[in-house]
Every structure is written in C-alpha cells, then in structure tokens.
Amino acid sequence: MRKLVILGAGTAGTMIANKLRRRLDRHDWAVTVVDRDDQHHYQPGYLFVPFGGYSREQVVRSRHAFLPDGVDFVVGSIDRIEPAENVVHLEGGRRLPYDQLVIATGTTPRPDQTPGMLGSEWRRSIFDFYTLEGAEALAEALRRFEGGRLVVHITEMPIKCPVAPLEFTFLAEAWLRERGLRDRVELVYVTPLDGAFTKPVASAHLGGMLEERKVHVETDFMVERIDDDRKTLVSYDEREVPFDLLVTVPLNMGGDFVARSGLGDELNYVPVDMHTQLSTAYDNIFAIGDASDIPASKAGSVAHFSVEIFVDNFLQHVAGRPMTRAFDGHANCFVESGDDKALLIDFNYDTEPLTGKYPLPVVGPMDLLKETRANHLGKLAFRWIYWNVLLPGRPVPLPALMSMAGKHVAPTESDKEA
Structure with missing residues (x-):
C-alpha cells in the first residue's frame, strides 16, 4: 500500500486530507496527518480578539474533528525529514515512511529573531496579535490604555495575511474614536515596504485611507533592534520610532525541521514550482500554503485556491502523468x-x-x-x-x-x- 504523509493539520493540510481521502482508493493509499497538538485555530479571528470581538472558544476547535474517517491522525512534533530515505522522523523516535509527502506546516511568528523584542517589555508594552495568547494579552493592554503613542509595526515580509496589520490599525483607530480616546493617541504605522501594501494600486488606496485617519506612516523601516529601556524601535539606518504601546508583527518563519532537513530557504520556506507546488529538489514532496516559497500572499485564500489546483495535479502526478493545472497565485x-x-x-x-x-x-x-x-x-x-x-x-x-x-x-x- 502506498503512503501519503501530510505534515500539518492547519487550513491547507486539513483540506488536502479531506479532498484526497475521497479521491484516493482506500485499498491503494494510506493517509497520515501529523501535527504537534489537537487544537485547530481559526487565525483570522485573532484580529478581533483585542477588541472583544471573538473569544477563545470561537477560534479554537479540535483538529481531529475535521479529519475524515480513513485518515490516521498522529499528534507529535517533527524532528526532521530524510528525503533520500523517504522517511519523516518525529521527536521521540517514531518514523513515518512515505511515498508522497505534503508539507503544510505553515509559518510562525518568531519574536526571538529581533533583538530586544522578547525583553522586559514583552507583553507589557510590546504585544503581537498573530498568536491567540498575544491577542488576548493585547486585549487587556488596550483596556488599560488611556493615551500616548500607539505604534503598529511589521518586522519583515513575508508575513501571514499581509493586510492584517493594516486591519488592526483601522480597527484600533475606530475603537479609539468610539471610546473618546482618539485625540489622546498618536497612531503610527511602521513598515519595511515603501508603501502601505505590497501591490502598488492597493498600496496607494490603503495609504490614502491611513492618511484620512491621520495615521503617520513610516516606510522602508528595517528594524535592527528594540530598545526596551527607552521603548523605541531602532532601524538599521539608525532611525528611531518611540512608542508607549507597540503592536508588532514579528519575523515570520517556516518550521525549524525544514532547516534541519535541508529543504528550506533562509526563512525555512520550501522552494517549489510556483504553479504546481512540487518541490524543486524532490519529485515526491509538495509544499502547500504558507510553508512554500511561492510569491503569493501567505493567506488562507491562497491555501484554499491552491489546494483546489493541487488535488487534480497530485492525482495526475501519482498516476505517472504530467500535471496539467497551474496555480496563478490567486x-x-x-x-x-x-x-x-x-x-x-x-x-x-x-x-x-x-x-x-x-x-x-x-x-x-x-x-x-x-x-x-x-x-x-x-x-x-x-x-x-x-x-x-x-x-x-x-x-x-x-x-x-x-x-x-x-x-x-x-x-x-x-x-x-x-
């Protein structure tokens, strides 16, 4: 029996397991999904948590509840992949051999990669909202916030859902107005980009919306460190942005196991063909969703649309036929x-x-x-x-x-x- 192993039970991995289990012959294929825990997070919901919009119960459910019968769900952390041997090693020593491997482990905020981010001000005046714990802590901080300099900051691209920092800024501005605090708060948007967004047309439009809301935009800001004693962002070109409350998007990176396996780029994303998501190095490894290096947004919609293309291609690929569909980065x-x-x-x-x-x-x-x-x-x-x-x-x-x-x-x- 041939073995399909899917690493990651997030958006892309879960969709793939459901779609392929229906279309692969159960007598010919065993399907295994691996993830580190049994908690599936609806990550777009994190945006609303700081403003009291969603609770933990509304954004977290069981992973296995969304996996179909006929799929083996393994809870464990991935140590490494041995592509030459077609084996996944889990921490603790378990080995999972595969004929086809799908890497769908996403991307993760890494505040440890920026000096000073995890210093004495972490979760005191420095917060993230790309984790549920961070969004919940930020909700408490906003409730206590009475005025000052609120800075929304992106460390480096690419990030999950590149519009989310803009959304947070717009929601914060409206939230402050509703509470009669807007005149007491200076809002600053700090980005490594040369504008508000990656695409010029949208960047101009969204930048105009920030200007209308009297949000100062600091562009081309590559943060070198955070001086937590002075509560200041410091860039490589020595510009400084002080803050009273910092809402930061840390550097995003793929899984460390990708680096240990020799499969990733400098940010642990797997190089793949941008149209088929097939690894550029191995003919039986795909990387889907945020785990790949395709030049598209790391967003749930990209995972959804690319999975639709991937499933047809995968079935052609394992049947020994050319893959005929091409994902366009939608x-x-x-x-x-x-x-x-x-x-x-x-x-x-x-x-x-x-x-x-x-x-x-x-x-x-x-x-x-x-x-x-x-x-x-x-x-x-x-x-x-x-x-x-x-x-x-x-x-x-x-x-x-x-x-x-x-x-x-x-x-x-x-x-x-x-």
Missing part, C-alpha cells in the same frame, strides 16, 4: 476598515487588485477596493464558512483561478491616445 482578502465596514481585494501573481464587483459582474454582491458594510458582513460570515465548508473540503462556488469578470481595468495612456 488571493482575495477582506480588509476590515473600522465602523463595521471592509474592503475586498482580489489579485494574483500578475494582476493588481482592481475595482469592480465580486464574484459576479454587476450584481456582486461584494465591492472591490471599496469600503462597504456588505464586505464587513462577508468577513464575519467567513468564520462559519471556514469551519463548515472549507475545512471539510466541500465545494465552494468560487473559481480557484482569478477571473477578470466584473473588474474595471483603468485605460492605459496608449488607450487614451487611441
């Missing part, structure tokens, strides 16, 4: 903007976020690059969809590849001249 993200409104952006490797309607032309019902209450409700509704449709691998009536239907393309200078 991502769409709701961007909370405060006051019960949100934007929606839809883009891929080659196409910028554009204005228009999504998913259907004219009728939408979602507006692209426009703040609406419908988009906010869509963001809230996604939690139910995630638990009940996406994770179980049920069909979602959205195209995996980006569609230009309903989008407005600005005319070029040559179009105008014509």
Whole structure:
C-alpha cells in the first residue's frame, strides 16, 4: 500500500486530507496527518480578539474533528525529514515512511529573531496579535490604555495575511474614536515596504485611507533592534520610532525541521514550482500554503485556491502523468476598515487588485477596493464558512483561478491616445 504523509493539520493540510481521502482508493493509499497538538485555530479571528470581538472558544476547535474517517491522525512534533530515505522522523523516535509527502506546516511568528523584542517589555508594552495568547494579552493592554503613542509595526515580509496589520490599525483607530480616546493617541504605522501594501494600486488606496485617519506612516523601516529601556524601535539606518504601546508583527518563519532537513530557504520556506507546488529538489514532496516559497500572499485564500489546483495535479502526478493545472497565485482578502465596514481585494501573481464587483459582474454582491458594510458582513460570515465548508473540503462556488469578470481595468495612456 502506498503512503501519503501530510505534515500539518492547519487550513491547507486539513483540506488536502479531506479532498484526497475521497479521491484516493482506500485499498491503494494510506493517509497520515501529523501535527504537534489537537487544537485547530481559526487565525483570522485573532484580529478581533483585542477588541472583544471573538473569544477563545470561537477560534479554537479540535483538529481531529475535521479529519475524515480513513485518515490516521498522529499528534507529535517533527524532528526532521530524510528525503533520500523517504522517511519523516518525529521527536521521540517514531518514523513515518512515505511515498508522497505534503508539507503544510505553515509559518510562525518568531519574536526571538529581533533583538530586544522578547525583553522586559514583552507583553507589557510590546504585544503581537498573530498568536491567540498575544491577542488576548493585547486585549487587556488596550483596556488599560488611556493615551500616548500607539505604534503598529511589521518586522519583515513575508508575513501571514499581509493586510492584517493594516486591519488592526483601522480597527484600533475606530475603537479609539468610539471610546473618546482618539485625540489622546498618536497612531503610527511602521513598515519595511515603501508603501502601505505590497501591490502598488492597493498600496496607494490603503495609504490614502491611513492618511484620512491621520495615521503617520513610516516606510522602508528595517528594524535592527528594540530598545526596551527607552521603548523605541531602532532601524538599521539608525532611525528611531518611540512608542508607549507597540503592536508588532514579528519575523515570520517556516518550521525549524525544514532547516534541519535541508529543504528550506533562509526563512525555512520550501522552494517549489510556483504553479504546481512540487518541490524543486524532490519529485515526491509538495509544499502547500504558507510553508512554500511561492510569491503569493501567505493567506488562507491562497491555501484554499491552491489546494483546489493541487488535488487534480497530485492525482495526475501519482498516476505517472504530467500535471496539467497551474496555480496563478490567486488571493482575495477582506480588509476590515473600522465602523463595521471592509474592503475586498482580489489579485494574483500578475494582476493588481482592481475595482469592480465580486464574484459576479454587476450584481456582486461584494465591492472591490471599496469600503462597504456588505464586505464587513462577508468577513464575519467567513468564520462559519471556514469551519463548515472549507475545512471539510466541500465545494465552494468560487473559481480557484482569478477571473477578470466584473473588474474595471483603468485605460492605459496608449488607450487614451487611441
């Protein structure tokens, strides 16, 4: 019997287990999923925890509850992979041989990688919200916050959900206004990028929204260290940004076992073909979702859309046929903007976020690059969809590849001249 081992029972790993278990012959294939614990976190929910929107019970469920019959779920930490031997070694000595391996272990915040971040001010005046514990601690800090300099900071790209720091800034600004504290708070957004976002069209739009909300933006800021005695961010070019309350996004990295296995780049992401997610080094290893080095957003939507393409390709691959489908980097993200409104952006490797309607032309019902209450409700509704449709691998009536239907393309200078 052939063995498929999936490392990681997060979004991508769980979806793959559900979809492939239905399509692989149970007499021919054994499917094993490995993760370090039995707690599946709805990570988009972390954003709302600091503002009292979600509780722990609403964002954490059992991993095994979402895995289908016929899948062996192993709780254990991964020590290393021996690709030449086709074996995964778990801490404690257990060995898991495989014929095909899928690495779906995601990416993790690493505050230990920035000098001073884990110093005396950690979880006192320095907080993250990319972990549930950090988001809960930040909720307490915000309740005590009465004014001063609130700095939202990104250490380095790539990060999970690159719009989340912007969303936090917009929500914080609205939250402060609601409580009559906005005039007492200086809001600063510090980014290593040259603008508010990675894509120029969206960056200009989102940057304008920050300006409207009187948020100062400090761009091209590569943090060298945090001086926790002076409560100051210090960049490599010696710029300084002082803070009273710092909400930081630490460096994100893939699993350390990837480095120990000789499979990763400098941030422990697995180099793969950007269209098929097949390892560039081994013909029986795939990396899906945040664990790979594809030049797409590390976001749940990318995991979802890429899994749809991957499943068909995987079945062709193990049957000895060429993989015929190509993932295009499709991502769409709701961007909370405060006051019960949100934007929606839809883009891929080659196409910028554009204005228009999504998913259907004219009728939408979602507006692209426009703040609406419908988009906010869509963001809230996604939690139910995630638990009940996406994770179980049920069909979602959205195209995996980006569609230009309903989008407005600005005319070029040559179009105008014509």
